Amino acid sequence: MQANVQWQKDLVFTATTGSGQTVHMDGNKTEAASPMELVLAAAGGCSSVDVVSILEKARQEVTACRCEVHGERADAVPAVFTKIHLHFVVTGRDVAEKHVERAVQLSAEKYCSVAKMLEASVTLTHSFSIEQAD
Structure with missing residues (x-):
């Protein structure tokens, strides 16, 4: 690359x-x-790719997925991220909570290269919610 x-x-x-x-x-x-905003976007994008892919393989009818990423930075220079929280909002028809929980967990623990790289120095947390599609 x-x-x-x-x-x-x-x-x-x-x-x-x-x-x-x-x-x-x-x-x-x-x-x-800013470059630091793009780091947050990269973490959310990488994890979202995993979550959607895993849910599709589980045959969940996902119609939308967004990842709301919040980062906290150190007060001193360099103002590195100290905490990042990723909250996934999955929209679909009859999407099972157990599948979303598993997809988020697998992304966090195994698949998301960006998150795995960041976790060496940043506290990463994850959550999710499910919305029913019309």
Whole structure:
């Protein structure tokens, strides 16, 4: 894997990934997300991929899934994350709680590479709720 990060102006940068995708970042958070916000998004995205994939394999009728990620940072420089909480809101038809619980647990303990990398220095917690689809 690789990425190239190119300075645009002020504290705005564009990252181009090895797969050719681009992501904009802004240290001032005026034109794009900050790099630290993208770390939270990466944790939520990686875990969400796992959760949805596991639920689909369990033949759960999921119509939506969102991951609300909250991070707390140290007060000193470097202001690293000290705690990250991922709350999954799974929407679907007759989605079984036991399947969602298992999917979240498997993502946290086994599959999410981003979470596994972060857990060495960050306290990661997870929760979920289920909403019935119309």
